[in-house]
Amino acid sequence: MSYGYQTNTWGGxxxxxxxxxxxxxxFYLTYGSDEKALRDIAAAGYDGFEIFDGNLERYADDPxxxxxxxxxxxxxxxxxxxxxxxxxxxxxxxxxxxLEQAARLGQRFGASYxxxxxxxxxxxxxxxxxxxxxxxxxxxxxxxxxxxxxxxMFHPHLGTIVQAPDELDRLLRLTxxxxxxxxxxxxAGGGDPVELIRSYRDRIPYVHFKDWADGRFLPLGEGTMDxxxxxxxxxxxxxxxxxxxxLDETDKDPRIAAEESLRALKDLVG
Numbered sequence: 001m002s003y004g005y006q007t008n009t010w011g012g013x014x015x016x017x018x019x020x021x022x023x024x025x026x027f028y029l030t031y032g033s034d035e036k037a038l039r040d041i042a043a044a045g046y047d048g049f050e051i052f053d054g055n056l057e058r059y060a061d062d063p064x065x066x067x068x069x070x071x072x073x074x075x076x077x078x079x080x081x082x083x084x085x086x087x088x089x090x091x092x093x094x095x096x097x098x099l100e101q102a103a104r105l106g107q108r109f110g111a112s113y114x115x116x117x118x119x120x121x122x123x124x125x126x127x128x129x130x131x132x133x134x135x136x137x138x139x140x141x142x143x144x145x146x147x148x149x150x151x152x153m154f155h156p157h158l159g160t161i162v163q164a165p166d167e168l169d170r171l172l173r174l175t176x177x178x179x180x181x182x183x184x185x186x187x188a189g190g191g192d193p194v195e196l197i198r199s200y201r202d203r204i205p206y207v208h209f210k211d212w213a214d215g216r217f218l219p220l221g222e223g224t225m226d227x228x229x230x231x232x233x234x235x236x237x238x239x240x241x242x243x244x245x246x247l248d249e250t251d252k253d254p255r256i257a258a259e260e261s262l263r264a265l266k267d268l269v270g
Contacts, residue, residue, distance in 0.1 A: 027054030053102035079113035086137035135174035184210035
């Protein structure tokens with residue numbers, strides 16, 4: 001286990017359009033080529049990859065192509081990424097239809113983790129009860145995912161009720177789910193990834209790396225993040241777990257951006 005990369009750089013972060021009218025079908029999805037993503041990730045020097053649940057759903061009925069690309073590249077599927085609103089009781093069961101399918105597909109393709117983002121922001125603004133509902137939903141996801149042999153963890157994210165440091169602290173007092181911090185989202189939300197890692201080190205089995213500056217996510221080493229301090233806070237090396245780089249979009253060739261980020265990490269780890 002060592003370094004991974006998210007496939008969403010090849011096509012950007014979108015979602016399944018059926019989700020507008022059918023909550024159970026609102027998978028995360030990127031419209032790029034899954035085959036090209038895996039081949040480029042392997043060529044850039046990574047050992048594994050993370051992928052959206054909607055991209056795995058493409059192969060639910062015929063896993064053969066995806067399994068073939070995994071064999072050809074030698075990459076390990078580290079995690080499947082899902083998201084949900086969690087705060088609306090009327091649609092929660094439909095959201096769990098999708099979350100269960102994601103966990104099932106993660107198991108089929110050998111994933112270790114199920115990374116979960118979520119906590120919708122109401123049009124009228126967050127309510128105290130929304131954090132309690134999110135915590136209950138995350139506990140339910142953790143139990144569901146463990147049934148399929150995966151470990152669930154929560155990913156704080158811009159555009160949710162868990163963006164700022166105080167919002168994360170508030171949520172984590174209500175649930176025991178492990179944490180997958182994303183260094184770029186932490187900075188964009190007004191936090192310090194080094195401080196967060198030090199505060200919650202025992203709850204962090206897995207990390208997303210990205211840089212941030214001027215309102216944009218960037219390859220490692222191109223933004224404001226103190227990458228050396230982040231690496232030091234994590235113990236200086238992956239040490240038997242996975243460090244995954246994620247870059248939602250880039251003006252560069254995705255493979256080149258992936259190579260640059262891996263080089264920045266390895267220059268610090270040695």
